Amino acid sequence: AQSVTQLDSHVSVSEGTPVLLRCNYSSSYSPSLFWYVQHPNKGLQLLLKYTSAATLVKGINGFEAEFKKSETSFHLTKPSAHMSDAAEYFCVVSGSMKTSYDKVIFGPGTSLSVIP
């Protein structure tokens, strides 16, 4: 079975400081990994995705994530937080069932607060 763990339910940073949102996954096969952001009462927006190409993935709005197979991690980072980054972030895994109907599983989410 596949699963996703986001170690921090809430992260608070000051504006202009780095952001680190942690994600660990469990998978039987090489997974695809994604980070999505959800602003209050809004839908989901894809930040970036890893699909077995480069291990360092750059996404939108200055976010990036590094896939580390040895650590089964896919942590999300940003060098400098902006007020507009305050939102809920979800780490997502898929593709590990190696069937046509593999599932897309969400982590529990990390709420990011940015302090002025």
Next chain:
Amino acid sequence: GAVVSQHPSWVICKSGTSVKIECRSLDFQATTMFWYRQFPKQSLMLMATSNEGSKATYEQGVEKDKFLINHASLTLSTLTVTSAHPEDSSFYICSARAPSGGMNTEAFFGQGTRLTVV
């Protein structure tokens, strides 16, 4: 990127009635669609996987007779909440995956449907 349209975006219904939510892939064909439920300040919980032309696969604990899923075409899946009760009030989100890449194909998400049962 590909577009998934979900309708309605919000709905209020009376307890005991049924509500249908539509999920359409507008510019690609989706052999697989997923339905999620999200409670306030919680993550998205996968309810079921909808496969075109076959029965949906439900996750453990999800009542298939209450949450009817139909995936009659490659661009449309529907979720019907039957005999809705206030505890069914939630945010429902669908996603669709194009058939081209298999495991590594990105899933595209609808904007969600806010269901309130009164």
